[in-house]
Amino acid sequence: MAHDLEKPLLRLNSPKHTARRPSGGGGSQTRQFSTATQSGAHGPVFRQLRSVLDRQDAALQLRADPSSLAPERLLVFEVTGSVQNFVSAVSKIMGLEFAGEEEIAGDDLDESPEFYLLVPQLGALKQIVSLWERWERGEDLPRGYAPWRDLFLQLRKVRPWGPADRITPQNREYFLSITDGAPDNEPVRIEIELVFRPGPEASRLAENEISTMVVESGGHVISRSRQQAFAYHAVLADVPAAEIRRIANLDRNSLAGADRISAIVPQSVGTHIAATDSLDVGAAPVLPGDSPPIAAVFDAVPMQAHPLLTGRLLLDDPTDLEARAVGQRIHGTAMASLAVHGDLNSPSSPISRRVYFYPVMYAPAFGDEIFDNDRLIIDVIVEAVLRMRSNVGAQVVVVNLSLGDKTKPFSGKISTWARAIDYLAFRYGILFLVSAGNAGDSLTIVDYADQSAFHEANSFERAGAVFRALNAVKAERRLLAPADSVNALTIGSWHRDACQETFPGTSPFSPYADHEMPNVSSRLGSGLRRATKPEALFAGGRQPVRFDPVATPSLILRSHPLPSRYWGMRVAAPPVEGVVGTHFTMGTSAATALATHTAHRIFDALENAYPQLIAPMPLTERAVLLKALLVHSASWRDTEQFIRSIIDPAETIHHETWRREVCRYLGYGFVDPDDAIACTADRATMWATGTLPGQGSLTFDIPVPATLAASADAREIRATLAWFTPIRPGHLAYRAVKLKIDSLEQNSRQTAGVNTTSSQPTNSQSESGTIIHRRWRDARIGNAPTGSTVPIQIQREKDQGTPIDEAIPFGLAVTIEMPGAVQVYNEVRANINIKPRITVRVPG
Template structure:
């Protein structure tokens, strides 16, 4: 048998040698499986959360790297004997085998997922045999140049043999990524779909085959050509970069508010009439939803186009691998020869709709995680949209659906979406751990007189603030909370596609009656054009705008005390302050619990699992994220935490809340950047924790029920906790509460580097207007209050 300590188990097999890789398909409890492997192999085992699957997915899969061919043969031989009933149940591996559906070596079945197989089937359907299809072929990664060259040569030779060509290549050692963009005849792609061992699927140098990355599109509708009155032109350097489509830089709403860096020379070939996505996102970041008539941002933003026009569609470049495009773009912003050292926030209202997340980190997600840690940049990423039709079994037909009261209709739609949950998962790179993922809430600022023009479409959640039906849902990697929060994405309606015994509906797109108002390409020669848009791309742009506004508020309040902080600390502080105000709407959380269950109140963890799938940490009000109030005080702290160390933050408690039996609360949000280790025992290397504050009983507080379960919030790189009460606190003069930020034992290979963290804390007693002033008087110059 393999010697103890020589085995390595992981949930993410990236960068591991496939010839020494065993694939475990687990049935039953992943915790039992983890314990059984740990007992026989003597492993300092990975947390089971890193391996844990999700309801609606296939069986959880784990990967075991064995030391050599002999160990591989021994384990496989034991598995065969077990399967044939000839292995003694007392043998060490028997307990592990009893928890498996299957055990096999890495091979062709792992190189093409069933979902990607379906995408390719759709791509080649009806195409002539000699039509060329673009595929992304990810190779087995090696950091040894001669081996990497041999892998690439083997695959390239096979591609040429099939009559194909190599369109592009990328090798990114930072994230253990080596890939080719290849053009193959449809007949060769058909053999891949059929899983023929004679196809390139049978090559040992191939790690994975996927359709070419495809960015989501957005809808714009109902042109408006009212006169526009742009505000004064800002002069400060940009702190926010928009990686998106080519914008209309001379649009009246955007003129002198954008710095455009056309790194990939996409602007000349993109007609102004087709500059839809980038223009809309830039407008939302600079001005917000134009229905609200907010003040524009006080700085220019930097637009770096990564999508252009190919003659038919606005999308990602057809001749390049998206990972290479993003890598080059981000290194241009922040690498050794940085052209935008002031940029701290990066908006990414795009993703790969051909790559839904199902357990393993995508190369794009790994890239964002790696560069967030390296450069100290906060990425805001859209969760993605699912616009396909779905059936609503709760209603017999359209008349019953339209006539139902708001709660009954909401229950039916929610239950139908939950039945299709595995098909509506996040798209790459929304699973990023270091970045923030934004979903779309059914919120907009359409005036009441415009709302009445809604027509034949039906509002699914008329009485609840919820994620839109098209907004993709979590969880993220290792069941972390994703999306992190929801931003306004328009009050999406549903259009009935089929009625009768199997009624189906689909998101209705966008219209003046439910949309966000944005700058748009010209209509009939009128440059001053606006239209309406929606979805998670728009929500992410509004999230980035809010993040910028938080930065502006901190800069105004603290000046150099804030701006002189190292960029990593400013970035994680913004990350914490973005999630901090997010809340589960009480009625929406109750609707999800009652509709999706489980009905047993003892199953509250699973109930909260269902809530955070759809709501994340909650809906974020952009104004609340920036505003001050007399009856609350928000503190912030930043720092660097060495290995296995902790930091103490003391919160002064104002005497004005003492003796008052009224609702009050304390809530805290901790955020950090973790280094990542693709292919190692734990992808997320560093985990921080926020301990319960002292004096909770004295303050008459306890953990709030309307928040994610404590175990759920420890799976990503954001942790938000709330404590509240109604009884009178017992407050003494100069009383403080201690919050402890603790760095736990590093997962996998120990990390020597200190980890940047940001902490936001709010103390509130609604209606007691002395809270802010009393706390302010207690602060020393080194403490912060917003």
């Protein structure tokens, strides 16, 4: 049923404080070794270390050997699983710094191995050896040092952080490719991330040492940054190609062997979009009002004088990137157009305010739009947020980042860019909407001998062949930084648009003619600790595919890169031969900008219906409410059945496993923006905001419409909870705060006539992020006497690590839906205490 703007979202009645429900059980037992086994495996390392430590020149001797455990050198203790309270035990050793922990890929012996990173001074090394020797002799360790005993029992390897840790195989390959054939002295710009040291003096010494090494290699430092809030310290440097080749070859005498460095990565490179097929502008919608903006776009310099953008942007360009934007302003113009208007092929959906626009890229005379290559992108984003908050963007709660770093696909470890986004989101109450990124690499079709056989198959079989090819390369299509952010919403691209013209040819063609699916180029989840990513899929244009005419004998399928009036999102375009008009674009950048437009429409609808509630609402609560409502209407639309038929045709895989695989592609599902804006006669969506103190618990009573008890028709209850978490950089428990929606009790499910559905991510995967989306569905008569309610309980779990004192704001959305039951909305509304203001729209 179509949404009805005269049926606004409903404000949930006030909650009551309730007793917490018990949390889930602990993890499985980690593997431990005997003392004798460990003494044989690791004793030689510690005995060799002791023999050197007893010398007067111990520090010099240890540092002269790059393979030894040495003062000020990052040490790796790889263990079979988590060691409880190890971080606090580290703090008891004078001169020992905890530098991080990370999960390692599991193997046949250990499901979740980890490693700990420590930076010791000489005295700390001596004490670690003393603890080992005492444990090896079977003696008790001093009070408070018991976690060291567990570490020794679980130790798989102890070693220094080395060149192979600093440069990933992918970056080694990248560095070798860009320096292939280059003169030895040709400069290559790289980002050098230092081991973060909390003390300013240690940080200064480390930076000076690395700067000196850069100069000695023949290079020079361009920029530097240190951000205590999210444990980031890096320098941007030009280094000769000869040194880059040594780095790529893991030469210990190059920067790859420098103890102060944690990682060496390529300079951030933004993604670009294609935009083609010009049309005229058409009529421009009414201009927005003068209220302060609530949405922002950080992107490439737009063409703000375009008729569709004039008077609709508040451009803030403190570094004057506009003066450098002498090329075609495609990306920023398209994203601004989508954020302001949505898809121009769709019905007009004007927003109430101008959009704050902060340029972070520009269009050079030739080539794609680029970042300012003299600055670290982390600094640019932090500066943009700080300036926005102190400027005309002080009320902004949504920031569009249709950007990604194509040199930094997600590798299981949170990216530095994502850490910055996570900190800024929590500190300033901002919902960042981030594109998942696009992948343009080819797919190999193995099900058919040639193109003719492929095209002769039915649409289901063709779609299955495409998906099998995509599934075969899923590991190579991971999210691009900063899409791994835990506080942001990551947006994927739905194979959907509003184009009405039919393409007259046979190639390119739609890969999924009869199925709701992501675009074949949309990058895939999951996120940190297997969290649901991307969370939502918004329309990003129906991207067609085509066969490579040259590749033989294999059938090589490529996503068609050029949008057109037959497929894509219509947006404002820079002038072509002096004529300003519109053109088309597609992909995750477009989908993300459409999500930003949708967030603004949700805000406008809430502000119109509840001005007395929205005006005083804290910015963070506004942001997390929009976060919840953007995802709330998402669903898999039965696509999981198609995906499962490919990945589990015999239906033998455990239900949690195949749901995780579906989630990798779909997240929480597809979002139709109109479903997020208002209700319908047969669907009532309710919302609430508030805060949860440490281990706090609230219950909202959801009124059950009498209609549900009178029919056995299909019905659904869904609930979405969103929040921002403080972060703990370097810790496995990076997400410091976890909230939870408890399962409906059996009597509540009976009252509403619903049950848990498998058409959603697993609870464990959903609860790994900062948005939880639960669905209960069935088709049976409920046991609902007049005035019945279903309690939805939310609670804050025990904080990870050091308890967080402040209360955490949350946004909650709950929907009751029964297709065709036209009394649902009115019956729910009758039991809501704060009624929405309704604006009746007059046709014409």
